[in-house]
Amino acid sequence: MSRNLQTSRNIQDSGIRRQTLVSLCMLAGFVIIFGRLFYLQVLQADKMREQAARQHYKILTMDSPRGPIVDRHGKPLALTVERPSVYASPSVISNPRHVAQQLADVLQLSSASLMRRLQTTRSFVWIKRHITPEQAAQIRALALEGVGLLMEPHRQYPQGLLLSHVLGFAGVDSQGLEGLEKQYDAYLRGQAKTAILLKDAHGHAIRPMVVKQRVGPAGYTLQLTIDEMVQYIIEEALEHAMDRTRAKGGVIIVMDPKSGEILGWALRPAFDPNRPLAADPTWRRNRGVTDPYEPGSTLKVLVAAAAIEEGKVEPGTLMYAGDGQMPVSGTIIHDTHKAGWVTFAQAVERSSNIAAVKTALLLKEEGLYHYLKAFGLGERTEIDVPGESAGLLKPPRQWGSRTLASVAIGQEIGVTPIQLITAVAAVANQGWLMRPYVVRAILDAQGTMVWEQSPQVRQRPISGKTARILTTLLVNAVEKGTGKLAAIPGYQVAGKTGTAQKFDLTTGRYSTTRHISSFVGFVPASDPRIIALVIVDEPQGPAWGGRIAAPIFREVAERILQYLKVPPHVHDAPLTVAMAHHEDPVQSSLSKEQ
């Protein structure tokens, strides 16, 4: 009995011991877990919080809308609008084939390439940016799994082709790629908006989605010197001219000669900046600044200016233009008509090559080069449009024996359209050479002016007197000479035609069939409001500047004068009188000081 009790006692004691052991084991287990939790939640907390922040938050950067580009009166030329874009979350799409097929139908994309994009494990891919509202509605109606629409800022050019070469264009992410869009990208681009979103494991944003937001101001507004109406007039005229002449290309630039403000700038062939990639890249080049050409007779204006300024000639100086041929260094300079003895004024009127060469000979190489340089040829005009070329004007020591004669008639020299119009504008502006510009002001989103361009004088190649004399010669050239078709009833137009044979690289000679026909002129001659350069590249048929370019000038200038409400002249020959009374402010102030 007692042994029994002892055994049972032993069993009981051992039972209690075992229970104690088990409970101690369990206690130990709890202690380990407590310790482990302390390690994970306190000692490892910082490391884990970093990981948590990485996966919980999504930093979304959106550009504030790109600022608009407007004309001088505030009419929009480039705008930012909201357009829907389609995106997909491939990771949640269970049937990519079906989705790709459906999207391909609506968006007119290849379903195979869509499939490739949908078969990634990424949580976000763009399917197509900036689709039409109709397409967006169709996609919304399909209600495809893992496919969504986002409104995105999209650059739009409401006027299409209008001014496209100057404006350039912006890319899908609203980044400026060409033209002013590129040049002024830093101003146009809105400050980035950043939003920190809370997201779930599927990458979806959770409501309330924005944890923290920083909104940057919208981009600045670019106000141009361009007048949309002037631009429209020249675009239309150029378009008609291109149809009429079936030319390869064309340029019209209109400028305010007194300030250097560009009022209009049209090029053909043109492109639609809304679909820049649809156009040939060479069409997108702003050939008004990038491509030098041989100006032909229009350069005689500058040769004449130099000769008058130097006192080598006067309007009444007699020159022998001979029998229409003049040998120079083994080649022969031709005139279309035998001129005989003419005054210098008549030579300009008739655009005599021989007279121009003889004038240049009076100036000599150094003299001519000095004046051309002073008129800004061979260097950039510093116009605020990207891609400008300096043209081609070699220094005299590199000139050949024929070069002086060639340059006098606008050959062996490369000028860009903007260089030529700027140089001739100096004649219209009493000799002052201005820096041309297209951006007038930069405004912030509230319309407050941030920066303003004021006219800048570069230099004064000729005096006011020379300019006045030359103007009368140029008026004569339009009224009696080669530029008759540029004359506008009621206004005095000063201008010069030009016909340049194109140099044929294959034959190494000037082509007889391919020409550049041009006209540069300003109006009204006594108080010029506009100067315009018209260039028609390779017109079909008779190519004389007077036949092709001058009428375009006339059409354009007449409409612009009407639009600008410039009063016509009452009398027929008031020019000299008016100009006599027209004082050169700089000169008069100088003479007062003396």
Added chain:
Amino acid sequence: MVKPRRAPENLQLSFGGQWFSSYKNGHGWNWHHSPDRLILAVVYALVIMGLILMFSASGILAENWREESTYFLKRQVIAGIAGLVCLHGIAVWDYRQWHRLVPVVVGGVLVLLLLVLIPGVGHCVNGACRWFRVGGISVQPGEFAKLAVVIYLASFLARRQDRLTSFFSGLVPPLLVAGSMAGLVLLEPDMGTAVVLGLLVGGLLFLGGAPLVYLGALVVASVPVVLALILGVGYRLKRVLSFWDPWGDPMGAGYQLIQSYVALGNGGLLGVGLGNGRQKLFFLPEAHADFVLASIGEELGLLGTWLLLGLFLLLVVKGFQIAREALDPFGRYLASGVTLLIGIQVLINAGVVTGLLPTKGLTLPFVSYGGSSLVINLTAIGMLLSVARVPRQRKPPLWHYYMG
């Protein structure tokens, strides 16, 4: 010297007695009228905390999945009410009645475990057929098996205490019963429940006084079985490997554990605040079920996890105290079994969540989403309370056995 009150030496277990008879009849037991208040308070606290935290962790998933944020909460509240009714019912019931019900319980659970394996009867999720679906309610017989094993072994140990040293009558029967249950559970497959069953059997046999040789042999014998199970099924091996190095495959096998770490770490000492957890936004899989502890750790911090586990520890300590002071061996083993059941589940679940143990599908008692688990665990606590209601023997404190 106060003489401890003891049960009569000639205590006879009353099979076939009246259900609520002990109060009046002649065993000389003096019943407490109300259950142990501390346990009741701890369990209520756990259930209520569990509902709040589980709701916080599940709301967004429910909204996303069922478009009803209270989908899981509603179900858990219904299960909780049912569980508490069971708890109170069983707590006032003489636990010794369970002796009689052992064949019913064991037989019933075996039948259910068999039925759930029959295609069409059992409901499968992700290839695991663990549930019956009856009228929108899911029932998981694996959970019943846990409690059935506890009841069966407690009864077996109480009746066969003197024959435990015998291999055939002391070891084979419990191994057969528990082994068949574990085997059926493994066929579902449900490794977590099988492990719990194995640990319960081992623990209770140890407590019952089974020779250490047998237990050692059992452990040795179970090693190849466990290895075969792990190596036999690809995902289990992956889980085990990922537990060693979760960063080796952060987007694959290691993902869940890393997300659990991130949740715990993001919570830090004080947590990001109730309802403010981010990890439940589908970063942390099973944020409302197996990994609810990580979710709590994020929202309430170390303070919350320690408090919660502290309550469980209190429950376990109290449970072992009740077992030690139980008047009869059945009560002792029943209380020990219930305590082991709760403790093992908590430790394994917390071990998994904190990366100390490989991932198993195991819930945190009272807190994780799961109706069957909640009802069974509350029922088990009911049994513990029933054992506690008898006047307990005063025993010397624990250290007495080691120091004295």
